[in-house]
Amino acid sequence: xxxxxxxxxxxFFNSLVAYITIGIFLLxxxxxxxxxxxxxxxxxxxAGLDSLFNVVPYIxxxxxxxxxxxxxxxxxxxxxxxxxxxxxLTDWQIVIGKFLACLSIVLLALIPTLIYYITVYxxxxxxxxIDSGAVIGSYIGLLLLGGAFTSLGIFSSAIxxxxxxxxxxAVFLCFFAFxxxxxxxQLLSLQNIGSYITGLGINQHYQSISRGVLDTxxxxxxxxxxxxxxxxxxxxxxxxxx
Amino acid sequence: xxxxxxxxxxxxxxxxxxxEISFSASPGKILGFLGPNGAGKSTTMKIITCFIPQTSxxxxxxxxxxxxxxxxxxxxxxxxxxxxxxxxxxYVKEALGFMADIxxxxxxxxxxxxxxxxxxLGDEQHKKIAALSKGYRQRVGLxxxxxxxxxxxxxxxxxTGLDPNQIIGIxxxxxxxxxxxxxxxxxxxxxxxxxxxxxxxxxxxxxIVADDDLKELKNKNGQGxxxxxxxxxxxxx
Numbered sequence: 001x002x003x004x005x006x007x008x009x010x011x012f013f014n015s016l017v018a019y020i021t022i023g024i025f026l027l028x029x030x031x032x033x034x035x036x037x038x039x040x041x042x043x044x045x046x047a048g049l050d051s052l053f054n055v056v057p058y059i060x061x062x063x064x065x066x067x068x069x070x071x072x073x074x075x076x077x078x079x080x081x082x083x084x085x086x087x088x089l090t091d092w093q094i095v096i097g098k099f100l101a102c103l104s105i106v107l108l109a110l111i112p113t114l115i116y117y118i119t120v121y122x123x124x125x126x127x128x129x130i131d132s133g134a135v136i137g138s139y140i141g142l143l144l145l146g147g148a149f150t151s152l153g154i155f156s157s158a159i160x161x162x163x164x165x166x167x168x169x170a171v172f173l174c175f176f177a178f179x180x181x182x183x184x185x186q187l188l189s190l191q192n193i194g195s196y197i198t199g200l201g202i203n204q205h206y207q208s209i210s211r212g213v214l215d216t217x218x219x220x221x222x223x224x225x226x227x228x229x230x231x232x233x234x235x236x237x238x239x240x241x242x
Numbered sequence: 243x244x245x246x247x248x249x250x251x252x253x254x255x256x257x258x259x260x261x262e263i264s265f266s267a268s269p270g271k272i273l274g275f276l277g278p279n280g281a282g283k284s285t286t287m288k289i290i291t292c293f294i295p296q297t298s299x300x301x302x303x304x305x306x307x308x309x310x311x312x313x314x315x316x317x318x319x320x321x322x323x324x325x326x327x328x329x330x331x332x333y334v335k336e337a338l339g340f341m342a343d344i345x346x347x348x349x350x351x352x353x354x355x356x357x358x359x360x361x362x363l364g365d366e367q368h369k370k371i372a373a374l375s376k377g378y379r380q381r382v383g384l385x386x387x388x389x390x391x392x393x394x395x396x397x398x399x400x401x402t403g404l405d406p407n408q409i410i411g412i413x414x415x416x417x418x419x420x421x422x423x424x425x426x427x428x429x430x431x432x433x434x435x436x437x438x439x440x441x442x443x444x445x446x447x448x449x450i451v452a453d454d455d456l457k458e459l460k461n462k463n464g465q466g467x468x469x470x471x472x473x474x475x476x477x478x479x
Binding site for chain 1 (some may be wrong): 258288291293313316317319321323325327329331333336343344345386406408
């Protein structure tokens with residue numbers, strides 16, 4: 001498992017994928033947070049990182065599929081999957097190793113944004129006037145959200161040999177899982193069970209963690225979400241016919 | 243006998259890719275696996291290496307059954323797949339280090355240096371695999387296959403696309419390895435078979451049409467080159 005993680009990370013850093021995705025992530029969050037007037041902290045006037053935490057899920061929606069789209073699709077297309085599958089590795093080791101490799105890139109993209117926190121911390125009228133609990137909660141939320149998107153991405157990468165198709169499917173799945181359920185629950189005929197449907201979506205749980213309250217239900221939701229899609233990936237790999 | 247294959251079949255939908263083949267291979271004897279394209283050579287190799295499951299039949303490698311003990315089977319096999327897939331974005335040493343980690347090879351740096359020496363990769367060892375020519379990529383593939391010193395080597399068309407000098411290099415390497423290991427390799431080059439194989443299996447449309455020592459095969463089928471025998475056997479059916 002760790003060997004796969006190591007290999008995939010080496011792959012990411014050798015092929016510039018890691019640098020470019022992390023760079024673009026920081027560029028976009030930086031623009032949203034400091035430059036674009038609609039979401040800029042300077043225009044907003046309050047010492048909070050809310051606009052960052054509101055925009056990152058939407059950036060992740062595109063960025064994480066871009067990171068994960070190669071992971072299994074390319075191995076299958078290039079035939080290197082045969083190389084992996086005929087070595088003494090279980091399918092679980094392959095799936096989890098790949099998941100962790102992609103998640104590490106997400107984590108590496110998130111870490112530099114701590115600078116934004118420090119900056120806002122200093123910028124407050126009296127320095128330190130920021131709701132640190134909510135920020136910590138939001139970071140944990142983002143990490144869990146990243147994990148959920150990564151598991152969706154790995155799953156999409158397993159169902160197609162074509163990277164573009166995996167990317168498109170992953171973006172759709174991420175979007176749907178994030179806010180699709182909420183929108184569906186607003187359908188008139190579903191209003192009786194609306195709150196249950198909303199509870200299936202990621203957004204509600206993300207928002208709840210972002211408030212700084214780490215509820216075990218939310219944690220359990222994310223962990224089961226991730227496990228479920230890794231399990232689906234495993235099933236697909238087992239049923240290999242290629 | 244380190245490889246025993248017993249009535250293995252593989253069915254893809256309506257098509258029988260491999261039809262109840264049985265054979266065995268033992269150390270010290272290089273086995274040439276011949277057959278027209280689409281005869282089922284690669285499929286058989288993929289089954290033996292536990293990449294795809296067989297539809298029926300059983301097989302064992304070094305005494306381990308494919309179905310019951312796939313991890314041990316994989317540990318004992320060195321496999322070079324057809325078309326030699328490689329991680330092009332990795333450096334040669336990174337790729338070998340990755341394989342060494344999978345097999346948890348002790349003293350891996352020493353072993354990697356040995357294998358690089360053995361496969362003649364010395365001059366290219368600091369390059370990215372993507373920067374290597376085809377012949378050197380083939381050597382990387384072979385180096386990956388022999389890294390953990392497996393008892394059984396399965397090589398799917400290891401010499402396609404190489405120039406004559408490279409072919410001879412790889413051939414000699416296979417010949418050396420075959421002295422102590424069980425080697426199965428497939429090829430379309432008949433001279434190659436005559437040069438290094440002792441046992442020959444010819445397979446056509448999923449069935450074995452000949453399984454014999456090279457000399458016996460020639461005696462039985464009258465005089466003539468292996469090429470003529472091959473054409474006769476695979477055209478009959």
